[in-house]
Amino acid sequence: MNNQSNDNEDKFKIIISVGDESGIGPEIILKALFSKEIPYNLDFIIVGSKNNLENTYKNLKSLGIKNIVDPNNYQIHDIQIPFEINKQKKSNGNASFFYLKKAIEIVQKYTNAALVTGPICKKSWSLAGHNYSGQTELLAETCQVKDVGMLFTAKSPITGWRFNTLLATTHIPLCDVPKKLSTQLIHTKLDLFAKFCKTYVNKPLLKVAGLNPHAGEEGILGSEEKDWIKNAVTTWGNQNKGVHVSGPISPDTCWNSSSKAWRDKTAPTHDGILAMYHDQGLIPIKVIALNYSVNTTIGLPFIRTSPDHGTGFDIAGKGIAQSQSMVEAIKAAFDLTKDSRLFNAH
Amino acid sequence: MNNQSNDNEDKFKIIISVGDESGIGPEIILKALFSKEIPYNLDFIIVGSKNNLENTYKNLKSLGIKNIVDPNNYQIHDIQIPFEINKQKKSNGNASFFYLKKAIEIVQKYTNAALVTGPICKKSWSLAGHNYSGQTELLAETCQVKDVGMLFTAKSPITGWRFNTLLATTHIPLCDVPKKLSTQLIHTKLDLFAKFCKTYVNKPLLKVAGLNPHAGEEGILGSEEKDWIKNAVTTWGNQNKGVHVSGPISPDTCWNSSSKAWRDKTAPTHDGILAMYHDQGLIPIKVIALNYSVNTTIGLPFIRTSPDHGTGFDIAGKGIAQSQSMVEAIKAAFDLTKDSRLFNAH
Numbered sequence: 066m067n068n069q070s071n072d073n074e075d076k077f078k079i080i081i082s083v084g085d086e087s088g089i090g091p092e093i094i095l096k097a098l099f100s101k102e103i104p105y106n107l108d109f110i111i112v113g114s115k116n117n118l119e120n121t122y123k124n125l126k127s128l129g130i131k132n133i134v135d136p137n138n139y140q141i142h143d144i145q146i147p148f149e150i151n152k153q154k155k156s157n158g159n160a161s162f163f164y165l166k167k168a169i170e171i172v173q174k175y176t177n178a179a180l181v182t183g184p185i186c187k188k189s190w191s192l193a194g195h196n197y198s199g200q201t202e203l204l205a206e207t208c209q210v211k212d213v214g215m216l217f218t219a220k221s222p223i224t225g226w227r228f229n230t231l232l233a234t235t236h237i238p239l240c241d242v243p244k245k246l247s248t249q250l251i252h253t254k255l256d257l258f259a260k261f262c263k264t265y266v267n268k269p270l271l272k273v274a275g276l277n278p279h280a281g282e283e284g285i286l287g288s289e290e291k292d293w294i295k296n297a298v299t300t301w302g303n304q305n306k307g308v309h310v311s312g313p314i315s316p317d318t319c320w321n322s323s324s325k326a327w328r329d330k331t332a333p334t335h336d337g338i339l340a341m342y343h344d345q346g347l348i349p350i351k352v353i354a355l356n357y358s359v360n361t362t363i364g365l366p367f368i369r370t371s372p373d374h375g376t377g378f379d380i381a382g383k384g385i386a387q388s389q390s391m392v393e394a395i396k397a398a399f400d401l402t403k404d405s406r407l408f409n410a411h
Numbered sequence: 412m413n414n415q416s417n418d419n420e421d422k423f424k425i426i427i428s429v430g431d432e433s434g435i436g437p438e439i440i441l442k443a444l445f446s447k448e449i450p451y452n453l454d455f456i457i458v459g460s461k462n463n464l465e466n467t468y469k470n471l472k473s474l475g476i477k478n479i480v481d482p483n484n485y486q487i488h489d490i491q492i493p494f495e496i497n498k499q500k501k502s503n504g505n506a507s508f509f510y511l512k513k514a515i516e517i518v519q520k521y522t523n524a525a526l527v528t529g530p531i532c533k534k535s536w537s538l539a540g541h542n543y544s545g546q547t548e549l550l551a552e553t554c555q556v557k558d559v560g561m562l563f564t565a566k567s568p569i570t571g572w573r574f575n576t577l578l579a580t581t582h583i584p585l586c587d588v589p590k591k592l593s594t595q596l597i598h599t600k601l602d603l604f605a606k607f608c609k610t611y612v613n614k615p616l617l618k619v620a621g622l623n624p625h626a627g628e629e630g631i632l633g634s635e636e637k638d639w640i641k642n643a644v645t646t647w648g649n650q651n652k653g654v655h656v657s658g659p660i661s662p663d664t665c666w667n668s669s670s671k672a673w674r675d676k677t678a679p680t681h682d683g684i685l686a687m688y689h690d691q692g693l694i695p696i697k698v699i700a701l702n703y704s705v706n707t708t709i710g711l712p713f714i715r716t717s718p719d720h721g722t723g724f725d726i727a728g729k730g731i732a733q734s735q736s737m738v739e740a741i742k743a744a745f746d747l748t749k750d751s752r753l754f755n756a757h
Contacts, residue, residue: 187628187631187632188628188629188630188631191631198631198632235624236624236625236632237624237632237633238589238623238624238627238632238633238634238635239585239588239589239622239623239624239633240586240588240589240633242586243584243585243586276585277584277585278581278582278583278584278585278688278690278693279582279721281584282533282534283534284534285533285534285537285544286533286544286582286583286584287583287584287585287586288584289584315721316690316694317689317690317693317694317696317697318697318720319694320694320697320698321697321698321701323698324698324701342624343624343663344624344662344663344691345690345694347624347662347663348662348663348665348666348691348694348695348698349694349695349698350663351663351664351666351667352666352667352669352670352694352695352698352699353698355667355670374664375625375661
């Protein structure tokens with residue numbers, strides 16, 4: 066266990082916003098920080114309610130859970146947001162919104178730091194008057210960045226291969242997906258993806274999933290691939306010779322190679338897949354890499370990661386939440402920053 | 412290897428249509444029938460071009476492939492469809508269409524028989540003037556059945572658990588999915604699914620996936636779940652006390668339990684998941700059960716299965732096609748029929 070009470074300007078800093086406090090955020094943070102997998106040479110700054118973190122600690126201890134850290138040994142940026150009686154969701158939504166705002170402010174103060182965010186409840190944000198489709202949108206707005214990407218990344222514990230899936234569209238209703246997609250959007254996402262991957266490999270191998278069943282099967286099962294997606298991928302590939310890009314690939318087989326590379330060291334690998342919509346990307350990610358997958362925002366002036374699960378309201382307070390994804394989020398925030406050109410860059 | 416030249420009225424019959432002959436259909440049939448996993452007490456009737464099957468056999472032999480059967484040892488219902496020079500796709504589409512028509516006719520002649528279909532190319536069917544969105548639709552029309560279901564089923568070689576996913580919508584463009592879904596459709600599919608599952612278990616446990624990211628997250632990411640899907644599932648559950656049904660479940664975690672049950676004998680199991688659209692169901696099926704998954708049509712007067720992959724035009728003739736899914740299709744056609752009330756019923 067690291068004693069994190071001393072702030073050291075030189076050490077790499079991980080800023081953690083606790084997310085929605087009626088969910089499992091505080092619990093998985095206290096569990097994750099206990100993990101032996103967390104690099105020892107990091108400083109942590111937790112942004113949230115100190116009181117709530119202490120209560121979570123006491124509750125977990127009373128349940129007999131030993132493998133947790135004491136929040137008093139950590140630097141907590143304590144924020145007290147007024148709590149409205151009988152409006153728990155709204156109050157927690159408001160609190161988690163301002164924790165994130167403050168965490169963004171802090172991470173930008175340091176030259177070598179990354180941000181890890183606990184899960185929030187979009188409905189609660191909305192009830193509190195914060196109308197964002199997710200934390201990513203607030204991050205982009207606050208950092209005044211036009212184009213960001215929601216990337217899910219997981220490092221296989223079996224092969225060491227890093228499995229990356231970027232979403233072209235994110236938290237929107239399924240019926241809006243075909244309308245939202247465009248050549249411009251695909252190109253922007255491929256630009257972001259290529260830039261990200263090039264900080265790790267020389268010539269990234271990217272795949273683009275189709276939108277329709279069998280990628281439209283020559284126009285029979287949907288026209289988008291034939292009308293413009295195929296052309297968008299080819300055009301981008303011609304303009305980016307430093308990247309090997311293929312697609313649109315039939316969505317239902319597009320992740321088969323990821324599944325193999327996750328388990329088998331001898332299988333061919335790839336650097337990333339661009340999914341057209343949330344569940345197209347998230348379903349294979351969770352089936353292949355459950356508990357190892359991390360939500361990363363690319364395109365920001367710093368690396369931001371978060372666990373790949375939600376608030377877990379149904380299991381909060383019971384002590385049974387799995388912290389592996391938070392562990393991976395912290396590890397990935399550090400790994401992705403130190404290995405990339407972004408390190409010390411902001 | 413079974414010698415299948417004698418037709419025996421009492422033996423269980425598997426009728427196999429070869430599918431598109433420019434694809435891997437004929438190859439995987441000759442490979443699959445050699446497999447030791449195929450039950451020995453079955454009669455096979457292959458519907459296709461005898462000439463093409465013989466040529467496939469010779470080609471595979473010339474490539475040094477030994478683990479294949481000689482089609483001359485099997486009963487072939489030989490059909491010669493006129494071939495149009497320079498219109499290969501159209502000709503093959505026309506042939507595969509009539510092979511299936513004939514195979515349906517044959518399977519209905521026998522009291523104990525099931526149908527296995529090789530993969531076809533919908534584009535080629537369309538070029539030949541056969542406008543169906545898939546083989547399933549032709550099967551329903553030919554058998555004069557109003558409601559059929561496209562079920563993907565796979566038996567785990569690790570745990571023996573059978574993993575079933577039914578599609579609410581099938582081969583349609585993604586943009587049409589939200590318009591096509593209705594309470595009526597969900598109820599019809601749940602009726603079919605429950606009827607199917609009840610031939611194997613007393614009180615099936617069914618799950619229904621949501622349509623939108625996080626199943627709409629209380630209306631924030633899509634309104635269908637809140638507006639009617641939740642109500643449709645609850646209503647159906649109230650009318651069908653012999654089935655345990657839950658949903659709509661967040662699509663990106665809905666198949667996590669399937670992944671666990673596939674690998675771990677101690678994990679909780681379920682009898683089936685109803686997916687809202689093609690790739691929502693097919694992506695997890697292929698990631699979890701690649702090469703073991705079988706496409707089954709439920710609601711017909713006989714069991715029909717097919718491998719879960721396409722024509723494989725890019726690898727046809729090379730001898731490298733995997734026949735495991737065809738082996739599973741044959742095994743499942745037999746297993747699902749002999750274990751169910753459908754056996755001897757038509």
